[in-house]
Amino acid sequence: MVSKGKDKVLVVIQLTGGNDFMNTIIPYTSEHYFDARKKVVINAEETLPINDTLAFNPNMGPMKSLFDDGRVGIVQGIGYPNSVRSHFRAMDIMHTCEPDIVGTEGWLGLAIREMDPNQENVLTGINIGRGLPRALSVSGVPVTSIGDIDGYGVMNDQDKAHLRDRAVQSFKNIYSQAIGSGPVSEYIGKTGIDILKGADLLADVSSAYTSSVEYADNPIAKSLKDVARIHLSDLGTRVFYANHGGYDHHANEMVAHPGLLTDLSGAIADFMDDLEEHDAADEVAVMVFTEFGRRMRDNGSGTDHGSGGGAFIIGKNVQGGFYSEYPSLEPADWELGEDLKHTIDFRGVYATMLEQWLGVEAKPIVKGTFEQISPFRK
Amino acid sequence: MKSDRAEVAHLFRRAGFGATAKELDLLTETMRYEDIVDRLVDVDESPDIDQAYLDRYYAGEGFQIYVATWIYRMLNSNRPLQEKMALFLHHIFPVAWSKGQHAYTLFSEIDTFRKIAVTDFRNILLELSRDPAMLYWLDNNENHKGEINENYGRELLELFSMGVGNYTEDDIKNASRAFTGWTFSQPIPVYPQGHFHSKFEFHPEDHDNDQKVFLGYKGDFNGEDIIDIIVKQDATARFVTRHLCNFFVEDEPQVPAWNIEKPRDPELVDQLSKIFLETEGDMKSVLRALFNSDGFKKSIDRPKVKSPTELVMGVLRQVGSFTDIKPGLEGYYGTVAVMGQELLNPPTVEGWHTGHEWIDSGTLSERINFASQEFQDTDKPGVQDILQRAGSLDDDPDKLVDQCLDILGGVQVSSDTHSELTEYALSLKKQNGKEGGSADISDLIQMIVSTVDYQYA
Numbered sequence: 058m059v060s061k062g063k064d065k066v067l068v069v070i071q072l073t074g075g076n077d078f079m080n081t082i083i084p085y086t087s088e089h090y091f092d093a094r095k096k097v098v099i100n101a102e103e104t105l106p107i108n109d110t111l112a113f114n115p116n117m118g119p120m121k122s123l124f125d126d127g128r129v130g131i132v133q134g135i136g137y138p139n140s141v142r143s144h145f146r147a148m149d150i151m152h153t154c155e156p157d158i159v160g161t162e163g164w165l166g167l168a169i170r171e172m173d174p175n176q177e178n179v180l181t182g183i184n185i186g187r188g189l190p191r192a193l194s195v196s197g198v199p200v201t202s203i204g205d206i207d208g209y210g211v212m213n214d215q216d217k218a219h220l221r222d223r224a225v226q227s228f229k230n231i232y233s234q235a236i237g238s239g240p241v242s243e244y245i246g247k248t249g250i251d252i253l254k255g256a257d258l259l260a261d262v263s264s265a266y267t268s269s270v271e272y273a274d275n276p277i278a279k280s281l282k283d284v285a286r287i288h289l290s291d292l293g294t295r296v297f298y299a300n301h302g303g304y305d306h307h308a309n310e311m312v313a314h315p316g317l318l319t320d321l322s323g324a325i326a327d328f329m330d331d332l333e334e335h336d337a338a339d340e341v342a343v344m345v346f347t348e349f350g351r352r353m354r355d356n357g358s359g360t361d362h363g364s365g366g367g368a369f370i371i372g373k374n375v376q377g378g379f380y381s382e383y384p385s386l387e388p389a390d391w392e393l394g395e396d397l398k399h400t401i402d403f404r405g406v407y408a409t410m411l412e413q414w415l416g417v418e419a420k421p422i423v424k425g426t427f428e429q430i431s432p433f434r435k
Numbered sequence: 436m437k438s439d440r441a442e443v444a445h446l447f448r449r450a451g452f453g454a455t456a457k458e459l460d461l462l463t464e465t466m467r468y469e470d471i472v473d474r475l476v477d478v479d480e481s482p483d484i485d486q487a488y489l490d491r492y493y494a495g496e497g498f499q500i501y502v503a504t505w506i507y508r509m510l511n512s513n514r515p516l517q518e519k520m521a522l523f524l525h526h527i528f529p530v531a532w533s534k535g536q537h538a539y540t541l542f543s544e545i546d547t548f549r550k551i552a553v554t555d556f557r558n559i560l561l562e563l564s565r566d567p568a569m570l571y572w573l574d575n576n577e578n579h580k581g582e583i584n585e586n587y588g589r590e591l592l593e594l595f596s597m598g599v600g601n602y603t604e605d606d607i608k609n610a611s612r613a614f615t616g617w618t619f620s621q622p623i624p625v626y627p628q629g630h631f632h633s634k635f636e637f638h639p640e641d642h643d644n645d646q647k648v649f650l651g652y653k654g655d656f657n658g659e660d661i662i663d664i665i666v667k668q669d670a671t672a673r674f675v676t677r678h679l680c681n682f683f684v685e686d687e688p689q690v691p692a693w694n695i696e697k698p699r700d701p702e703l704v705d706q707l708s709k710i711f712l713e714t715e716g717d718m719k720s721v722l723r724a725l726f727n728s729d730g731f732k733k734s735i736d737r738p739k740v741k742s743p744t745e746l747v748m749g750v751l752r753q754v755g756s757f758t759d760i761k762p763g764l765e766g767y768y769g770t771v772a773v774m775g776q777e778l779l780n781p782p783t784v785e786g787w788h789t790g791h792e793w794i795d796s797g798t799l800s801e802r803i804n805f806a807s808q809e810f811q812d813t814d815k816p817g818v819q820d821i822l823q824r825a826g827s828l829d830d831d832p833d834k835l836v837d838q839c840l841d842i843l844g845g846v847q848v849s850s851d852t853h854s855e856l857t858e859y860a861l862s863l864k865k866q867n868g869k870e871g872g873s874a875d876i877s878d879l880i881q882m883i884v885s886t887v888d889y890q891y892a
Contacts, residue, residue, distance in 0.1 A: 187797065189796075201796055201797075
């Protein structure tokens, strides 16, 4: 096992469905907000004010505390020109930095390739979940997707425990022999061996970890706990990816959105406490993003797809505060007459994380040069 | 034996979703290979599944419910090639829920695909061009006289029929003009009466009647005329038959490389293209020739990675848990999705990238763990049948492995894998005498379905 690596680590949390940024960081003193939002609106007195104009959603107490400790950067008005309203296409653009063509290479997959060019560690990039998000997917770059740490790998569901070692041995032989027997078999063989390598590395994770932090019982808390368990096992992972779904609130937003924000901010705060307890907070930064913001006006029950979302950058080494500008709420400034207009390109935020945090050249990954922010302490 | 067991098994893995040992017994004892091909291709001569019967059990408008009925058909249809061809059309004409988000229209599209898949290519393109899901997906409802939207016209030529390099930008514009006025009736809102089909509509007042020039032909073409011209093109014959080869014979490179790289089996594409042109795109003739060709028979040991749908359906047919309607089938929508193929929601207008691109560490572990778990439950009727046929761990391990591979639908493995499986069978036999736990043939089966070779169709 390597000594406690101080390589910088990035944890990306994807809010799937298009988070309503305006009800997350609320312009609680703006008449335009209350004009536009009739039903899907948070009363000013319930919000958690940050300054004279902006406030956290009332369900984000733990994030507010982190912000007050100077550990949360709020990136306002993220987007790109001609923002797309299709979930799939928008997420695709956010994953590949290719708004004009259908890209196939994920930005984090490319970053992983830079950080581990000889594919020495199959755990350099880890997705918590099943399947592989396009952000992590680049042909030939091994990234490990972990649905369940304790059952990760193959042959683990073998109901006869006494056969497991022998079964893994045969599996290993079969997959090793495939290497050198034609390009496709070789590729499948290598992928199978990568799974075993990952499973070997992860085998001790469950026993090694102890913590006084008690995470809540919800999907994002479980995912971040898994990130902590793996990170604290020093397996050399540089990029973690976790998904938090359910943000597509066309209807009943006032019922569902608060619960998601409660889970999210609680999980992030617990995760930060956990890292702190293990003296591992210095090397970790979290970035929370979503594929788009939502419409200025609500539809009576929820909000439809819009633009101008927001992101959060969180960590002990983050210089807390606001970055970029809150999109103008003046109706005359609304994009397409109904959306928040973005004030910073998402590719500039990615470039910030790549160059200032992970130390990877951003230009070939985000396909261009975009204005960066300076969210890290010097 | 009237036909070769390995050949028939191969045919059913490719033209259907695999055959069980029992099915192979019957087929090889009673029918010649060519007759089996005829029965597959002449889909109308086998009885169809009663859709009303399915609808009684799988009612509702959810995605998973619809896909459950589709899976039921893939597992149990007497017309396996028809279901396979519906999936083929979903691969090459990939309309996704992500844009229209109107699920019912997508369900109707797959039903249409099933009806048209084994007809002729003119009919296929015509129905495709009139399909509401497709019209919306590629914006043909925004394609107006004097204000053309080229999206459908372009993809019709580039992705659905001819492939890049065989037409000009002007051809795209003229084809698009010919499809002006081809639109659909707005589906009325679901409440309170429930869903109504969205239907194709032709709006003559929005159709451009002026002269067009398309691939050298001149006339006041409508969309149908454009399709007539497309179907006669050598490029179309080559493009479509190459797609069929990619789907049934051997993995080709991804479509954008086709105008640069030669087909894997150029002779087979030549042979099938000729038939395509002679028969004006009659799919039965082309498919019959394909499955009877030497190229197809030889492809038994060439790499063709199973799509997630093929893998899951193949396993479910073997374990026999859904030979009649019962709850639980809807969950397999998600099983296929986590392996990288979300049915009714392909990633782009290009469809899924196939071949080895189905495989990464996430999807491979899903494939292996799914397959081995399905065979773990020895109560399933198919697994019981397999165990009865397989013999005993005390048999000669080498023969036992052969026997198991055959029972699983004629699985082909490399000689290295065969030796390793034999070693494993031997170790299971030894384990059986020991204290602390037994072993049985289902353990060997689980290893077989976890191999590299099992990933191939």
